[in-house]
Amino acid sequence: MSLTRRSVLAAGALMAIPGIARAQTAAFKGQALTVASWQNYGSDDAATVKMFQDMTGATIKNVYFTSEDDLLQMLRQGGMGKIDVVLPNLEYVATGAQQSLFQPIDTSKIHTWSSLEERFSADPSIRLNGQVYAVPWVQGATSLAVNTDVHPTPTSWKVLWDPASKGKVGFFDDPTTAIMTAALYLGEDPQNPDLAKVRTALLALKENVKLFWSSGDDWNKAFTTGEITMGNLWSGLAGTLKTNGHPLDYVFPDDGTVVWGDTWAIVSKTPHLDLAYAWINFLTSPAYFTQWIGTPGPNQELAVPVNTDAVKALPQAASDKLMAGPLLNYKGKIALQTGISPAALKKWTQLWEDVKAS
Numbered sequence: 001m002s003l004t005r006r007s008v009l010a011a012g013a014l015m016a017i018p019g020i021a022r023a024q025t026a027a028f029k030g031q032a033l034t035v036a037s038w039q040n041y042g043s044d045d046a047a048t049v050k051m052f053q054d055m056t057g058a059t060i061k062n063v064y065f066t067s068e069d070d071l072l073q074m075l076r077q078g079g080m081g082k083i084d085v086v087l088p089n090l091e092y093v094a095t096g097a098q099q100s101l102f103q104p105i106d107t108s109k110i111h112t113w114s115s116l117e118e119r120f121s122a123d124p125s126i127r128l129n130g131q132v133y134a135v136p137w138v139q140g141a142t143s144l145a146v147n148t149d150v151h152p153t154p155t156s157w158k159v160l161w162d163p164a165s166k167g168k169v170g171f172f173d174d175p176t177t178a179i180m181t182a183a184l185y186l187g188e189d190p191q192n193p194d195l196a197k198v199r200t201a202l203l204a205l206k207e208n209v210k211l212f213w214s215s216g217d218d219w220n221k222a223f224t225t226g227e228i229t230m231g232n233l234w235s236g237l238a239g240t241l242k243t244n245g246h247p248l249d250y251v252f253p254d255d256g257t258v259v260w261g262d263t264w265a266i267v268s269k270t271p272h273l274d275l276a277y278a279w280i281n282f283l284t285s286p287a288y289f290t291q292w293i294g295t296p297g298p299n300q301e302l303a304v305p306v307n308t309d310a311v312k313a314l315p316q317a318a319s320d321k322l323m324a325g326p327l328l329n330y331k332g333k334i335a336l337q338t339g340i341s342p343a344a345l346k347k348w349t350q351l352w353e354d355v356k357a358s
Helices: 003-014 022-028 046-056 068-079 090-098 175-186 195-206 216-224 235-243 273-283 286-294 308-313 316-322 324-328 342-357
Strands: 032-037 059-064 135-147 169-172 209-213 230-234 248-251 257-266 334-336
Touching (some): 022 273, 032 273, 046 273, 046 286, 090 257, 135 235, 135 324, 169 216, 175 257, 175 342, 209 216, 216 235, 230 235, 235 248, 235 316, 286 308
Parallel strands (some): 257 334
Antiparallel strands (some): 135 248
8 A cells, every 4th residue: 555545544533633633733833853762663654654744744853772771871962852752661761750851741631541551551660759751652572483494382481591592592682681581481580580590591591692683673684594593572573574474483481471561751851742742642542553553664663552442443464463462361471571670770781781791
């Protein structure tokens, strides 16, 4: 479907999105909203960005980060007053709030708030001193993937530590994911594991790792060329690979899985506060998700909406592509990437860097 055709079909529905009143659009005309996010991750989907721009008269400028720490550094080093909205993971909201990088959210202005999954909207990690600092947007798992042409389907994280897996593993280069995954493998509390045991386990895992990946493109290139044949992987990317016919099986292991949530936060000192609220209302709406997930642009990495109404509105094929059913219906142990204090996160990050450097 062409970009123009997609925009025209959705325009009528999107004009009715709560939180973007017709009276506001005149005020937004000519404004530019600067959005910091991952590349190819919703905020830069050409068709949906055009829809927002057509609705508001504003323009969207995307800037990209390559890690959560990179995002915070962007704000500390000159981004305040220039970047308007950002996409932090749940676990980094507290740091941004404590350092006054993010401003409090007035949830009465978020017209999708009551439809957000409660485990995210009620999560303490998006709050500081009784105020909300981020709006939950999407969720996903970083679980276990294998090439079915090479391996039988596993049931445990133990396969990544198996000596037979040496040189075959792709592992996400993220300290929280790494430590929580090792904790699940060890049977430790993923929120508060014995870090000495985790360190030993990660050093053993490193012996099997062929690639520490940091983007979906990293994984895709290594997996499709056979450089790696197993590892941990985002659920949305796994669903896309399966849908496209690649020999991949995606497992929620018996010993548990890591689940993450991404959120939208408004940067302190933004000169475009009302436009920032309009953007968040747009990106959390069922109409947005149906468009973005149902007919995504090329190379877009997708994830499951936190808005329960948006999940219900998805076409079945789109839901399957996201692995939404397996994720939302999983009854095993979930290590939710949240509730980690900035002090603990600093220790975890240093541990992970030490493991990689050893």
